[in-house]
Amino acid sequence: MAAPLLQLSDVALTFGGTPLLESVDLMVSAGERVCLVGRNGSGKSTLLKIAARLMEPDRGTTFVKPDATVRYLPQEPDLSGFATVTDYVEAGLGPNDDHHPARYLMEQLGLSGEENPSALSGGEARRAALARALAPSPDILLLDEPTNHLDLPAIEWLEGELDARQAALVIVSHDRRFLANLSQVTVWLDRGRTRRIERGFAEFEDWRDNVLAEEERDRRKLDRKIEAEEHWMRYGVTARRKRNMRRVAGLRALRQRRRDVRHAAGTVAMSAAEAERSGALVIEAKGLSKSYGAVPIVADFSTRIMRGDRIGIVGPNGSGKTTLVNLLTTALAPDGGTVRLGANLERATLDQHRESLNPDWTLSEALTGGRGDTVVVGGQAKHVVGFMRDFLFMPEQARTPLRVLSGGERSRLMLARALSKPSNVLVLDEPTNDLDLETLDVLEEMIGDYAGTVLLVSHDRDFLDRVVDEVIVPEGNGKWLQYAGGYTDMLAQRGADVRKADAKPAVKTVEPDKPRFPRTAAKPARRKLTFNEKHALETLPGKIATLEIELERLQKLMADTTLYARDRATFDRVSCEMTAMQVELASAEERWLELELLRDEIEST
Numbered sequence: 001m002a003a004p005l006l007q008l009s010d011v012a013l014t015f016g017g018t019p020l021l022e023s024v025d026l027m028v029s030a031g032e033r034v035c036l037v038g039r040n041g042s043g044k045s046t047l048l049k050i051a052a053r054l055m056e057p058d059r060g061t062t063f064v065k066p067d068a069t070v071r072y073l074p075q076e077p078d079l080s081g082f083a084t085v086t087d088y089v090e091a092g093l094g095p096n097d098d099h100h101p102a103r104y105l106m107e108q109l110g111l112s113g114e115e116n117p118s119a120l121s122g123g124e125a126r127r128a129a130l131a132r133a134l135a136p137s138p139d140i141l142l143l144d145e146p147t148n149h150l151d152l153p154a155i156e157w158l159e160g161e162l163d164a165r166q167a168a169l170v171i172v173s174h175d176r177r178f179l180a181n182l183s184q185v186t187v188w189l190d191r192g193r194t195r196r197i198e199r200g201f202a203e204f205e206d207w208r209d210n211v212l213a214e215e216e217r218d219r220r221k222l223d224r225k226i227e228a229e230e231h232w233m234r235y236g237v238t239a240r241r242k243r244n245m246r247r248v249a250g251l252r253a254l255r256q257r258r259r260d261v262r263h264a265a266g267t268v269a270m271s272a273a274e275a276e277r278s279g280a281l282v283i284e285a286k287g288l289s290k291s292y293g294a295v296p297i298v299a300d301f302s303t304r305i306m307r308g309d310r311i312g313i314v315g316p317n318g319s320g321k322t323t324l325v326n327l328l329t330t331a332l333a334p335d336g337g338t339v340r341l342g343a344n345l346e347r348a349t350l351d352q353h354r355e356s357l358n359p360d361w362t363l364s365e366a367l368t369g370g371r372g373d374t375v376v377v378g379g380q381a382k383h384v385v386g387f388m389r390d391f392l393f394m395p396e397q398a399r400t401p402l403r404v405l406s407g408g409e410r411s412r413l414m415l416a417r418a419l420s421k422p423s424n425v426l427v428l429d430e431p432t433n434d435l436d437l438e439t440l441d442v443l444e445e446m447i448g449d450y451a452g453t454v455l456l457v458s459h460d461r462d463f464l465d466r467v468v469d470e471v472i473v474p475e476g477n478g479k480w481l482q483y484a485g486g487y488t489d490m491l492a493q494r495g496a497d498v499r500k501a502d503a504k505p506a507v508k509t510v511e512p513d514k515p516r517f518p519r520t521a522a523k524p525a526r527r528k529l530t531f532n533e534k535h536a537l538e539t540l541p542g543k544i545a546t547l548e549i550e551l552e553r554l555q556k557l558m559a560d561t562t563l564y565a566r567d568r569a570t571f572d573r574v575s576c577e578m579t580a581m582q583v584e585l586a587s588a589e590e591r592w593l594e595l596e597l598l599r600d601e602i603e604s605t
Helices: 044-051 085-090 100-108 122-134 152-164 176-182 201-235 242-260 321-328 363-368 384-390 407-419 437-449 461-467 487-494 531-558 568-604
Strands: 004-014 019-029 033-037 059-064 070-073 140-144 168-172 185-190 193-197 281-292 295-306 310-313 336-341 347-350 374-377 380-383 425-429 453-457 470-476 479-484
Touching: 004 044, 004 168, 019 033, 019 044, 019 168, 033 044, 033 176, 033 201, 044 070, 044 140, 044 168, 070 122, 085 100, 085 122, 100 122, 122 140, 122 152, 152 176, 168 176, 176 201, 176 461, 185 201, 193 201, 281 321, 295 321, 295 336, 295 453, 295 479, 295 568, 310 321, 310 461, 321 425, 321 453, 347 407, 363 374, 363 384, 363 407, 374 384, 380 384, 384 407, 407 437, 437 461, 437 531, 453 461, 461 487, 470 487, 479 487, 531 568
Parallel strands: 019 193, 033 168, 033 185, 070 140, 140 168, 310 453, 310 470, 347 425, 425 453
Antiparallel strands: 004 019, 004 059, 185 193, 281 295, 281 336, 374 380, 470 479
């Protein structure tokens, strides 16, 4: 094995009571691509800061090869104190570094360099921080959530840029596709310790699940052994106490071992409070148009969204995704065209910018609206502490001001607020920001189980593939097109990524001027049914049967030849219901047939 460029050994750090890091090891060799994974709050960002020598551990050693250059990308870059972005980026260069790469990277990332750092958006600040980290061509790159606030073109550009470099990488990210495409080694930070596997992220989750299952089996064995020893203590020790003090001490040791076990972090108990069922038609848009000045954002867009649809909206930052959502939900008036909303719609919205959060609120006030200690979830009153536990908040955090919450905690809070409101339409704008992988899994399951309709804006390619069944993409000059399937399906149909030649790209494609660093080729992932597809296969037969029964009932009503003359209103209502139900039944049968054919195709490969 090559000598390490970076090595952390037996690192420990405690904040307050429970140790954050207990005995952590991390080794990175030249050119190695390492992904560092773990739950929110497990200490990943802290470990990167220790590796970058921005923080001192309580115990342990940190070694960096003397001639190695290390650059660290923080999760929340601080650009204060700089007059322009160029000043900020070039401040990261060494005394002998060429300034040309800095200017080149800013151009690639869509920055002129003259921007005022205090006026940058989150995405622009992230691009500036990336240019600063990449410009010196360091030997080691420590990247903390590098894809946060980036749009899809920028994420794919960054992926290609990192892949073309020879630098060693340590990446913390929630973006599964990004990690799978770049990593060769996975380090799992869990309950204060690290485990390492010489495989990329694509193989990590199956391995992790096996480790946790083995731990659970070991805990059950320990519980049974303690139970047997306690039985002996109660019924067998009296006559032999002096001869069996060693066994008594052994039982004490077993109990202490059981108390000392640090359990894996719990899972978010995420479910959406559902309102009464909406009508079959949710949104019908015809010829929508919206411009800002002379720039068309939406031009002659039409769509029909039915109950149960999961629609993903993707595109570069500034392409008008939020504008399109606001037009479809009538939060914004169009310049031309019409939008018709279906009957009985109840909407819950997750705001991308978290603007509805007052930093001076406490966690309890944010969930209850400052009214008592209960949260109304789906019409049922629930104590705020119990509801907090569902989203992995501790009871002692109830009076914590929101300003001190981490990014992941703020995201879980916003999800809790949105999902507590009864709804049959969910509008989720970047719901995956700052969520750990386990919480993303639960969010996917919740969306799969949700009986209503979902409009989703996201830059997470893997999440889109798992969740949505249609994707709306900008084609340039205000034109938007709708594609069946997830993000990967859209690419296959479209034959191009979300950038268009006739539109100014958010970032330019880099043609590397040096050969790619050789690394183990990733095995192509075998196509699997997504959770949403599995759920649909299981539930569609029941839905089809229910629709057929209901349709038969309506047909019997319509068979009454006197109904029209006797009760015209009922005749019209039943006629409309029958038409909508026939459309829904045909759609369900077609979807079930598609999924059955897909399953047969997958199982035969």
